[in-house]
Amino acid sequence: xxxxxxxxxxxxxxxxxxxxxxxxxxxxxxxxxxxxxxxxxxxxxxxxxxxxxxxxxxxxxxxxxxxxxxxxxxxxxxxxxxxxxxxxxxxxxxxxxxxxxxxxxxxxxxxxxxxxxxxxxx
Numbered sequence: 001x002x003x004x005x006x007x008x009x010x011x012x013x014x015x016x017x018x019x020x021x022x023x024x025x026x027x028x029x030x031x032x033x034x035x036x037x038x039x040x041x042x043x044x045x046x047x048x049x050x051x052x053x054x055x056x057x058x059x060x061x062x063x064x065x066x067x068x069x070x071x072x073x074x075x076x077x078x079x080x081x082x083x084x085x086x087x088x089x090x091x092x093x094x095x096x097x098x099x100x101x102x103x104x105x106x107x108x109x110x111x112x113x114x115x116x117x118x119x120x121x122x
Contacts, residue, residue: 019043
């Protein structure tokens with residue numbers, strides 16, 4: 001068991017969640033329980049699942065939490081694209097957010113590969 005706050009991937013995912021909260025603050029009121037809520041919840045799920053994984057008792061369970069976090073990152077990536085297509089996010093803002101999502105996904109993928117290797121999976 002390790003402190004999730006020490007993991008660089010958690011730190012980046014936490015920064016992404018904070019950024020997502022700021023970016024969705026000006027979404028239209030009718031999106032309060034729509035895309036705004038979905039993006040915020042999904043962005044928080046990423047670092048939350050990493051934190052949960054740190055509390056797991058073995059690498060296989062930790063890996064499942066990291067895989068879930070990756071899935072939430074992919075979901076957030078789509079939600080942000082939808083927000084951009086609906087003109088709730090400016091193209092330049094979306095591009096910056098997208099880069100940060102991709103960075104987190106790459107880190108999660110690498111982290112999961114290291115866990116799988118340590119666990120003896122191919």
